[in-house]
Amino acid sequence: MSDNVVDVESGPPASAGRRPLLGRIVVYSVVGCQHCLKAKATLKERGLDYTEVSVDRYPPEVRNWLIERTGKTSVPQIFFNEKHVGGNQELQKLVADAEQFEKEIK
Numbered sequence: 786m787s788d789n790v791v792d793v794e795s796g797p798p799a800s801a802g803r804r805p806l807l808g809r810i811v812v813y814s815v816v817g818c819q820h821c822l823k824a825k826a827t828l829k830e831r832g833l834d835y836t837e838v839s840v841d842r843y844p845p846e847v848r849n850w851l852i853e854r855t856g857k858t859s860v861p862q863i864f865f866n867e868k869h870v871g872g873n874q875e876l877q878k879l880v881a882d883a884e885q886f887e888k889e890i891k
């Protein structure tokens with residue numbers, strides 16, 4: 786396996802300050818969105834890597850897909866693997882509940 790391919794069996798390597806997470810966090814955002822900045826800062830504070838998709842940089846179909854998938858027009862929309870967590874407000878609620886948060890990120 787080449788060096789830049791994540792081994793799905795073991796997950797990404799846990800280096801200093803970073804949390805091992807089996808899978809992926811995706812933050813769908815819009816450039817300059819304050820709620821998106823807050824959500825990303827919260828994930829960073831917790832050492833959780835995420836992939837950001839700035840929907841305004843893509844054709845409208847991407848945002849339309851997001852609205853269809855989540856039932857929401859606002860950003861951010863956050864996914865832990867295929868599970869839709871919600872927006873920043875839902876993320877903040879989740880991180881405030883340490884036990885639930887630990888369950889969700891595993």
Ligand SMILES: N[C@@H](CCC(=O)N[C@@H](CS)C(=O)NCC(=O)O)C(=O)O
Nearest residue numbers: 818819820858859860861872873874
């Ligand atoms: N309660 C939402 C609020 C998010 C929000 O208001 N985002 C703004 C951009 S910063 C937005 O998408 N507004 C357009 C809309 O609501 O359709 C959250 O916590 O994520």
